[in-house]
Structure formats: structure tokens, C-alpha cells
Amino acid sequence: MEILVAQYAGFCFGVKRALEMAKSALKDNQEIASLGPLIHNPQVVARLEREGLRVVDSLQEVACGRLLIRSHGSPPEVYAAATAVGLEIVDATCPFVARAQRAAAELQRDGYGLVVVGDRDHAEARGILAHAGGSGYIVEHPDEVAELELPWRVGLVAQTTQRLDRFQAVVSAVLERVEELRACNTICRATSQRQESAVRLAEQVDVMIVVGGYNSANTSRLAELCRDTGTATYHVETAREVSPTWVADVERVGVTAGASTPQDAIDAVCVRLRDLEEASDGPMGK
Ligand code: SF4
Known part of the structure; x- marks a missing residue:
């Protein structure tokens, strides 16, 4: 394997x-x-x-x-x-979160109604909105835009760990409803790099293991993106959770991890996969 x-x-x-x-x-x-x-x-x-x-x-x-x-x-x-x-x-x-907070505050100061594309209950999204005076919306999905009372001009920022495609979809949905729109792509580079490389890998393997806290928004997003490729994807916090049945009869397993996952947790998952392979006496399940 x-x-x-x-x-x-x-x-x-x-x-x-x-x-x-x-x-x-x-x-x-x-x-x-x-x-x-x-x-x-x-x-x-x-x-x-x-x-x-x-x-x-x-x-x-x-x-x-x-x-x-x-x-x-x-x-x-x-x-x-x-x-x-x-x-x-x-x-x-993080300086990238501070940049999103500043962008939101500037939009609010310049008279734009604010929309933060992010997870409604996440401290970062709530913090970004609070730095812009607290008025505005946190939007998780483009379908929610139809329900919002929007002023004629709107500014958008993203929680730093959002999916770019979701941010773009919200931008399009808002654009249909307002006269003026200013969108600041505040998704951080580390997030886009992790998302792009996770998707690239998911497309090449039979199974993806995504390592990271269950309470980590960016890890859950990586798992979601990998699943969207059609590859069987499992989100684990620790190596011990990797089940032998997930990797039985598979040739290639991909491993990725959220931005809050330490290297030793990634290494432990790789060791666990090797151990499972050895325990099954050769290529998994064979
Ligand atoms: S994912 Fe990491 S680098 Fe990106 S904004 Fe969050 S803390 Fe900063």
C-alpha cells in the first residue's frame, strides 16, 4: 500500500x-x-x-x-x-486574521454593509464582525443571501479558512442583489495551499484520511473538499481511530491534516497505516 x-x-x-x-x-x-x-x-x-x-x-x-x-x-x-x-x-x-479584521473595519467605515462569509458560531468569524462594529451578517452558504436585508452597497470578507468556491458563490449571490460590491479575499494562503493539495491528492488515491480536531473548522473543510472529489474520506483526531476496514484492499491512501494538527499526529497516522498493512501480512487485505 x-x-x-x-x-x-x-x-x-x-x-x-x-x-x-x-x-x-x-x-x-x-x-x-x-x-x-x-x-x-x-x-x-x-x-x-x-x-x-x-x-x-x-x-x-x-x-x-x-x-x-x-x-x-x-x-x-x-x-x-x-x-x-x-x-x-x-x-x-494571526496576522492574516488581523488583516481580515482590518478589511471588515475599513469596509464598515467606508459605508458598506458587511457580509462575512464564515461559520456563524466560529470565534474568528464573530471576531471579524465585531471588529467592524458588530452590525452585518455572517453567511455560511449562498442560499442564505436571499433572506438578508442588504443595503445598496455591500462589502464582503471571508473567514480565513473558508473554501474559495463558497466565497465566490456568496459574492455572486450578493452581486445580484446590490448596486455596489467590494469583495476582499481574506482566505489565507496556508488555507488555500492545504485545500488545493488535499484535493489534488484525493483525486489520486482510493482513500483519504484527514487528521485534526473535530472542533477544527479548517480540518472539517479539508474533509468536506476531499469527500466532494468522490474519494472515501475519513476525519480522525488520532491514529488509533483509523479502522483496518477503511484501508482493506486499497492500493493508495492519502493523508492530510488541518492547520492546527501537529506533525507527530500526521506521523502517527502513517505509522498506524504501515502497522495495519503489516498485520494483514502484505498489501492491505490481500
Ligand atoms: S489558517 Fe493559520 S495562517 Fe491562516 S489565518 Fe488561520 S492561523 Fe493564520
Whole structure:
């Protein structure tokens, strides 16, 4: 069985940067907390918690010390509230997320009604909207556009991990309803590289394994894109979840991983696939 790993898979620049900032902050003995998990990978977050990072659900739980802002950013109110109670801010917002926040704020300032193409419940999409004053819409699918009350001119930005085809479809749907449209493609390069290489690989293999947190939007999107190619696709968080039945009788397996998946999780999946092959005594299932 041939195991092929996507050209671009695993940790992106923004996640690596956030982890480095967290690790360097943990070297001091001062308390440090993140509002929600630092990245969408439970195994990595558990490791950081063992090293001393507190993961909290609300600012009220942080009495003193430092607040680590995650790579997908926070609304301006969080900065203001943290500063007001004397917390020091360690800002790990990815520069590409910050660019999307700025683009949204500029569109709002220039008088455009704002549409953010993203996941309605995702902190990054909500944060982008909040940086533009909070008014506007988060749209997940082009079909939702018909229901929106849109002004005559609209500005669009994307959550950085969106699919380009979905962003384009929302742009077209909005364009039919407004006189003026300004679309800023704020999908980050790391996301498009991971999506393009996942699809290229999915088209060449019998089965795709996508590794990453179940709560990771960009990992779920990779799995969705691979499935769209017609190739059997499985999303796993850990190597142990890879079932022997998925790869029985297959010749080529592709592996890819979301931007919040560490290299060791990708390696573990490859080792697991090799072990399954050896256990079946030769090419899988033969
Ligand atoms: S996926 Fe892109 S925007 Fe998000 S953290 Fe990684 S590099 Fe930054």
C-alpha cells in the first residue's frame, strides 16, 4: 500500500506562532490563561495545560496575570475588558486574521454593509464582525443571501479558512442583489495551499484520511473538499481511530491534516497505516 502525504498539511504559520508565543509565556511563572482552547486540537491543548496554561470560558475566571489571545483573534470588547481589570495581553492573533479584521473595519467605515462569509458560531468569524462594529451578517452558504436585508452597497470578507468556491458563490449571490460590491479575499494562503493539495491528492488515491480536531473548522473543510472529489474520506483526531476496514484492499491512501494538527499526529497516522498493512501480512487485505 502506498501512503501519500499532501504537500501542504499540518501546522500553519499562525498556529506555530501562537504556540511559540504560548510556550515562551509559560516560561515565566506568572499566570497565563486563554479564553477557550488556544488551537482547535484537544491533544495539543491538553499538553499546554499540563505545562501550565489555563483554558477558561470567561474573563471572570481570570483574576490576574496574562490573557493569551488565540490565533483566530478576539472581539475588541475582550481587549477592553481584559485591560480594564489589569490583565496583560499576549496577542497571538494571526496576522492574516488581523488583516481580515482590518478589511471588515475599513469596509464598515467606508459605508458598506458587511457580509462575512464564515461559520456563524466560529470565534474568528464573530471576531471579524465585531471588529467592524458588530452590525452585518455572517453567511455560511449562498442560499442564505436571499433572506438578508442588504443595503445598496455591500462589502464582503471571508473567514480565513473558508473554501474559495463558497466565497465566490456568496459574492455572486450578493452581486445580484446590490448596486455596489467590494469583495476582499481574506482566505489565507496556508488555507488555500492545504485545500488545493488535499484535493489534488484525493483525486489520486482510493482513500483519504484527514487528521485534526473535530472542533477544527479548517480540518472539517479539508474533509468536506476531499469527500466532494468522490474519494472515501475519513476525519480522525488520532491514529488509533483509523479502522483496518477503511484501508482493506486499497492500493493508495492519502493523508492530510488541518492547520492546527501537529506533525507527530500526521506521523502517527502513517505509522498506524504501515502497522495495519503489516498485520494483514502484505498489501492491505490481500
Ligand atoms: S489558517 Fe491562516 S489565518 Fe488561520 S492561523 Fe493559520 S495562517 Fe493564520
